Amino acid sequence: xxxxxxxxxxxxxxxxxxxxxxxxxxxxxxxxxxxxxxxxxxxxxxxxxxxxxxxxxxxxxxxxxxxxxxxxxxxxxxxxxxxxxxxxxxxxxxxxxxxxxxxxxxxxxxxxxxxxxxxxxxxxxxxxxxxxxxxxxxxxxxxxxxxxxxxxxxxxxxxxxxxxxxxxxxxxxxxxxxxxxxxxxxxxxxxxxxxxxxxxxxxxxxxxxxxxxxxxxxxxxxxxxxxxxxxxxxxxxxxxxxxxxxxxxxxxxxxxxxxxxxxxxxx
Amino acid sequence: xxxxxxxxxxxxxxxxxxxxxxxxxxxxxxxxxxxxxxxxxxxxxxxxxxxxxxxxxxxxxxxxxxxxxxxxxxxxxxxxxxxxxxxxxxxxxxxxxxxxxxxxxxxxxxxxxxxxxxxxxxxxxxxxxxxxxxxxxxxxxxxxxxxxxxxxxxxxxxxxxxxxxxxxxxxxxxxxxxxxxxxxxxxxxxxxxxxxxxxxxxxxxxxxxxxxxxxxxxxxxxxxxxxxxxxxxxxxxxxxxxxxxxxxxxxxxxxxxxxxxxxxxxxxxxxxxxxxxxxxxxxxxxxxxxxxxxxxxxxxxxxxxxxxxxxxxxxxxxxxxxxxxxxxxxxxxxxxxxxxxxxxxxxxxxxxxxxxxxxxxxxxxxxxxxxxxxxxxxxxxxxxxxxxxxxxxxxxxxxxxxxxxxxxxxxxxxxxxxxxxxxxxxxxxxxxxxxxxxxxxxxxxxxxxxxxxxxxxxxxxxxxxxxxxxxxxxxxxxxxxxxxxxxxxxxxxxxxxxxxxxxxxxxxxxxxxxxxxxxxxxxxxxxxxxxxxxxxxxxxxxxxxxxxxxxxxxxxxxxxxxxxxxxxxxxxxxxxxxxxxxxxxxxxxxxxxxxxxxxxxxxxxxxxxxxxxxxxxxxxxxxxxxxxxxxxxxxxxxxxxxxxxxxxxxxxxxxxxxxxxxxxxxxxxxxxxxxxxxxxxxxxxxxxxxxxxxxxxxxxxxxxxxxxxxxx
Numbered sequence: 017x018x019x020x021x022x023x024x025x026x027x028x029x030x031x032x033x034x035x036x037x038x039x040x041x042x043x044x045x046x047x048x049x050x051x052x053x054x055x056x057x058x059x060x061x062x063x064x065x066x067x068x069x070x071x072x073x074x075x076x077x078x079x080x081x082x083x084x085x086x087x088x089x090x091x092x093x094x095x096x097x098x099x100x101x102x103x104x105x106x107x108x109x110x111x112x113x114x115x116x117x118x119x120x121x122x123x124x125x126x127x128x129x130x131x132x133x134x135x136x137x138x139x140x141x142x143x144x145x146x147x148x149x150x151x152x153x154x155x156x157x158x159x160x161x162x163x164x165x166x167x168x169x170x171x172x173x174x175x176x177x178x179x180x181x182x183x184x185x186x187x188x189x190x191x192x193x194x195x196x197x198x199x200x201x202x203x204x205x206x207x208x209x210x211x212x213x214x215x216x217x218x219x220x221x222x223x224x225x226x227x228x229x230x231x232x233x234x235x236x237x238x239x240x241x242x243x244x245x246x247x248x249x250x251x252x253x254x255x256x257x258x259x260x261x262x263x264x265x266x267x268x269x270x271x272x273x274x275x276x277x278x279x280x281x282x283x
Numbered sequence: 284x285x286x287x288x289x290x291x292x293x294x295x296x297x298x299x300x301x302x303x304x305x306x307x308x309x310x311x312x313x314x315x316x317x318x319x320x321x322x323x324x325x326x327x328x329x330x331x332x333x334x335x336x337x338x339x340x341x342x343x344x345x346x347x348x349x350x351x352x353x354x355x356x357x358x359x360x361x362x363x364x365x366x367x368x369x370x371x372x373x374x375x376x377x378x379x380x381x382x383x384x385x386x387x388x389x390x391x392x393x394x395x396x397x398x399x400x401x402x403x404x405x406x407x408x409x410x411x412x413x414x415x416x417x418x419x420x421x422x423x424x425x426x427x428x429x430x431x432x433x434x435x436x437x438x439x440x441x442x443x444x445x446x447x448x449x450x451x452x453x454x455x456x457x458x459x460x461x462x463x464x465x466x467x468x469x470x471x472x473x474x475x476x477x478x479x480x481x482x483x484x485x486x487x488x489x490x491x492x493x494x495x496x497x498x499x500x501x502x503x504x505x506x507x508x509x510x511x512x513x514x515x516x517x518x519x520x521x522x523x524x525x526x527x528x529x530x531x532x533x534x535x536x537x538x539x540x541x542x543x544x545x546x547x548x549x550x551x552x553x554x555x556x557x558x559x560x561x562x563x564x565x566x567x568x569x570x571x572x573x574x575x576x577x578x579x580x581x582x583x584x585x586x587x588x589x590x591x592x593x594x595x596x597x598x599x600x601x602x603x604x605x606x607x608x609x610x611x612x613x614x615x616x617x618x619x620x621x622x623x624x625x626x627x628x629x630x631x632x633x634x635x636x637x638x639x640x641x642x643x644x645x646x647x648x649x650x651x652x653x654x655x656x657x658x659x660x661x662x663x664x665x666x667x668x669x670x671x672x673x674x675x676x677x678x679x680x681x682x683x684x685x686x687x688x689x690x691x692x693x694x695x696x697x698x699x700x701x702x703x704x705x706x707x708x709x710x711x712x713x714x715x716x717x718x719x720x721x722x723x724x725x726x727x728x729x730x731x732x733x734x735x736x737x738x739x740x741x742x743x744x745x746x747x748x749x750x751x752x753x754x755x756x757x758x759x760x761x762x763x764x765x766x767x768x769x770x771x772x773x774x775x776x777x778x779x780x781x782x783x784x785x786x787x788x789x790x791x792x793x794x795x796x797x798x799x800x801x802x803x804x805x806x807x808x809x810x811x812x813x814x815x816x817x818x819x820x821x822x823x824x825x826x827x828x829x830x831x832x833x834x835x836x837x838x839x840x841x842x843x844x845x846x847x848x849x850x851x852x853x854x855x856x857x858x859x860x861x862x863x864x865x866x867x868x869x870x871x872x873x874x875x876x877x878x879x880x881x882x883x884x885x886x887x888x889x890x891x892x893x894x895x896x897x898x899x900x901x902x903x904x905x906x907x908x909x910x911x912x913x914x915x916x917x918x919x920x921x922x923x924x925x926x927x928x929x930x931x932x933x934x935x936x937x938x939x940x941x942x943x944x945x946x947x948x949x950x951x952x953x954x955x956x957x958x959x960x961x962x963x964x965x966x967x968x969x970x971x972x973x974x975x976x977x978x979x980x981x982x983x984x985x986x987x988x989x990x991x992x993x994x995x
Contacts, residue, residue, distance in 0.1 A: 074552045077717050100554035109552070110545035114310040115303070126299045128554040155310075175554070 021049035022179050022210035023056075023073065027082035030068050030234075042068040044234035045082070050210045052178065055201065057225030058214040059258060065234040066214035067106075070183045073212065074104045086179050100129045103172035106183040113157035117148050117167045120156060121174045128175035142170045162193050169200055173209075180204060181212045186220065198224055222254040230261050237261040296555050300563030308533055308567060317532050317575075323582060330586075340458070348384040349463035350402035352393035357447045361408030362387070364449065368470035371477075383466040397452060403463035405452040411445030508684055515680030516656040522576055522614060523653040523672070526621045527646055529575025530568045534625035535639075537564040538714075539632040557714040561626065565707060568622035576618075606682050609692065613675050613682075616700040620671060621649065623706035630713040656680040668694040669908070671702035737788040741879025745897060748780050752901060765851065766859060773863045777871035784875050796874035797928035804979020805930040809921070812972030813937035816917050819965035820910055860943050865936035872898045872915060873922045873931045891919035914938060917969075924976040 030043040043065045050056040058066045071077040073084055075095035083090065089097040111120055121139045130138060143149050146166040151159055156167060172180065182201060186194040201224065205211055215221050221228055222242060230238045230245075238245060238261050246252060249260045308314045353362040365385075372380035385404075390396040393405045409417070449471065453464035480492045502509065541547040550560060628645055632638040652673035655661050663677040674695030681688065755771055763771060785792050792798065851859060877894055884890040899912030918931040925931075 076548060076551050096554055096556055099552060102552070104549075104552035106548070108545055109549040111549070112303075112307060112546055113544070114307045119303075119306070123299065123303050124553065127296060129296075132295075 019052055021051050023048075023050040023084075023086055023212065025049070025069070025073070025082075025084045028069065028072060028079055028084055029081035030065075030072055030077060031080045041234050043072070043079075046231070046234070046236050047082075048229050048236065048239060050179075050212055052210045053205060053208045054226045055205050055211040055213050055224055057221040057228045058212065058231050059216070059218070059221045059228055059254075060214075060231035061216055061262075064216075064231040066216075066231055067183055068234075069231075070104075070106075070181050070212060070214055073098075074102060074181060075099055100175065101177050101179055103175070103177040103180045104183075105169060105172040105181065105185055107185065107187040108183075109168075111156045111164060111168055111171065114155060116153050116155050117159065117163075117170075118143065118152040120167055120171050124171040125174040128177070130175040138174065138176065142174065146170045161189075162196075165189065165193055165197065169197070173204065178208075179210045179212070181214075183214050184216070185213075186215070186217065194220075218253075218255045218258065228254070230258055232262050232265055235265070237265055296559045297563055297566075300555060300559060301566050304537070304563055304567040305570065308536070308571065311536065314532050314536075314571070317529075319578060323578070344458065344462045345381065346384075347459060347462070348386050349404060349459065349466070350386050350388045351404040351406060351463065351467070352388050352390055352396065352402055353406045353408065354393045355406075355408040355450075356410050356413060357408030359408075360447055361406050361449055364408075364471070364474070365406055365467065368467070368474040371470060371473055373466060373470045373473065383470055385463070385467065394452065397454065397460075400454075400457065403453065403457070403460045404467060406467075407450040407452060409448045409450060411447055414448035415445055511683035511685060512680070515683035516654075518683070519617070519656065519672075519676035519679050520650060520653040523617070523621065523649050525576040525579050526572040526618055527625070527649060530572030530618075530622050530625045531638075531642060532575075533568045533571045534564075534622070534629045535632075535635055537568065537626060538629040539634055539638045540629075542632075543634050551714070558711050561707060561711045561714060565619070565622050565626055565710070568625055569618050572622055573618050606685075606687075609682055609687075610679060613678055613692070613696055613699075616696060616703050617672065617675050620699055620703035620706065623703050623710060624649070627706050627710045627713065630710050652676065663688060663691045663695065666908075669698045671699045675699050733789040734791075737784070737790060738879045738882040740788075741784075741876060744780070744784060745876055748776055749901060752776050766855070769859045769863060773867040777867040781867075781871045781875045790875075790878070795878045796870050797878070797922055797926070797931075799927045799929075801925045801927035801930050802979050804975050805921075805925040805927065806933070808925075808972045808975040808979070809930045809934045809937070811968055811975070812917070812921070813934045814941055815965045815968030815972060816914070816934075817938050817941050818961050819969055820913055822961040822965055824910075825962075856943060857940075861936050861939045864939055865932045868898070869918065869928050869932045869935055872901075873918050874928050877919060877922060887920075887923055891916045891923070894919040920973065921976065924973070930976075 025046055025048050028043055028046040029041070032040045032042055046065070046069060048056065058069065060066050068077065072079050072091060073086060075091050075098050078092060083092075085091065086098045087101040089101065091098050112123075115123065118139060121142055122135055125135045125138055126132070143152050146169065148163060148166055148170070151163055156164060159167065180201075185197050185201075189197060198220065201211060201213065205226075213221070213225055225242075227239065227241050228245060229236050238248070238257075240248065242254065245254070245257045249257050251257045251260055351365070353365065355361060365387075369383055369385050372382050388396070388402050390401060393402070396402050397405050451464055451468060454460035476492065483492060538547065541550065551557075624645060628641045629638055632641060649672060652670055653676045655667060655670075655673040656676045656679070661667060661677060663674070663681055667677055668674045668691050678692045678695040682692070752772060755776070756768060759768070759771065781796070784790070785795050872894060876897065877890075880893060881890055884893060895912045895914070895916030895918075898915030898918075899908040899910075902908055902911040914935070918934060921931045921934055922928055
């Protein structure tokens, strides 16, 4: 890649402290980069540290060690600038039920520093792009799940950020809505956005991501394009590649004892 | 590569947040219902229903015919007396006369009938002997068991001279029975007075009894002032109640509601700063809290004007425009404090339900200080001025009474404002707290404990020490006397407390208490600095009193009383007022407290001011807080610059000795104080002292080394 990375993560560490378990290293020495026009996939089972990593990047959590930057802004030193360059979408983030779809988009564009003169035009374009014109003046609480999902993606990119984070975006969606989501994400890559995509669904990651990082117990086990990972392991399917690395890290017994039970192979 | 977005100004982001917040609130049915519909409909409806029920009940009680029975050994006499009494009109509660309606019944067992509710009253006629026996029995055996109750001896002379008596039996749990008792008792007392009067006049007494030494009460206060006392006491609690109830509707939705809905994480990943988010929400809570208060007051006025509610005569207050302005100024920080507290609780709650659990304690915490105006003797010129809400409540009362004391009103304003700002800061910090999102509720030091945890806990411990200190002095201060009190405070609380903290958090005593050899230059610096600082404090106070802010005479007298009211012999004065305070207070405040706080507060000026203010607050009397805070501020700098607690101990001892000995031993007249002219040389002496400390000092590597310091 000729352009500098939009996201740089270096030796990132994040620990939580729990009365019963003591120190829990949710992220343990993670390093990767993500370039403009690239979808970087973080693949891992539940509890692997994907969401924690993305929350550190969105400045909601503070790292215990290492560093991370978005568009050159450090997540600890300049969190507001990081967030203004970032669109964060997660299955757990919600919309304000008492705002209309249009008000939602206006609010998120303005709050993220989009130039005031361009807000109206930007919102009009988003309404048209996502086909929510008919419902633009309807309160979010009255919208269907699919329509809410569209408003949610639209609000994520309302301020036209160069970096987008999608944390398990298809969780809870039916097949058609999930496919629609993946289509939009591909379009956004085409617009030059740097996209971090986390999932535990192999098929999604396999089809969507340009490069893949396999995350397990907070550590990055492997990183590369699907072809590079296939070449390194001699395996064809991402599911097999994933199991290969996890078994290597944990031992075969650990893998057999249900460690992989939380993984979905998808379609 | 770095793409700096077109940053909106803070006020712009704040406006967007606030506008959206208010828009969402106005679309919330609960807000409209509780903030608008309730005041407009429910409260007046409640008052009207209450009035209707009350008037109906009053009418029923007045129109009722009360059945009564007469019994006892003197029943005939009693019946005659009751009939005579009921034949006279009785004075009612509204100062009009009316004739009571009673109907005599003759049940077989009057007391059983009273128990069943068949009649309202039983009048028992007792002979003089019976009455005397009863009285003597009550006086000599107040609580005998029925089985063993001895028959009380009867004084035969009293029986001979005595008169028969009436006992009125009624049921206190019945409105009708109680009203019957009240009316008959009033009628009997009227009759007694009339008969006594007739007897006196028949015996030649020259005038009616009511005209003997008539007493008339005259209040020299105007009606407006009397009204001010009433309204001033009631206004703050009323407003606090309205702001709490109105503000809580918004506050609960603002943070705990957002958490529950999952919108908080969405908001936290936007470009808005935490401070902007909190301020927007705070303004929304203040706006709604004030709006609800205004709605209620306007509503009340409308109903008064419409005649649905009568205005009590005691509310005829006269307010000058400047007083109205001051009242508004005082209520603003109060509204801000209420909003900040509600928001803080909302932030700490994970859900609506949890917020509701915390709401009542919060309500009590605000209502109690707001009621301080009702306490007899509560005065703004006291420590109460520094207590948030309580200070405002007293200031409001004094403004309404017309006794304006601006310095103390300002103090009340500042204390409530400072608390509001502090709570706002806490709420901002809570939004940065990962517990909001991650659910992990511990930090590394919580698990390891020890020195790493100490900086996070030190303020909590000193707050606990303050409570123990305050309560111990309140309850034990008198019985222990001065010596016992000083021993309890210094050895018991500061000494044992410091030792306990060093042990509990496994602190290195040398490091935690600052037990290091100071640089030689520290000693001459202390010998020059201690008298200079004391002189500067006293002469500076004189200057401020003369040119900036005149201090009331009672404040000055109070300060002198606090400092000089000791009659200990010289050796004990040296021990109890000089040696012990210097040693134990320095180890606690410039040792343990400073050790914990220096890891949290990096700016040495703020650090010294914080340690100084906490030190001041432990000298509970209002007159001593500022002077001791000043001393604590300087002593913190001494330790920071010298790296040792020993020079601070010597400075403290010298300060106390110089403050106490000259007056106590008559070296100076009790009213003597340095003139304002001493301020300049004292300031020079103090600056030189700190210069000496800075040049010759040897701060510990772990201690904060200030970039700038006094005398630098």
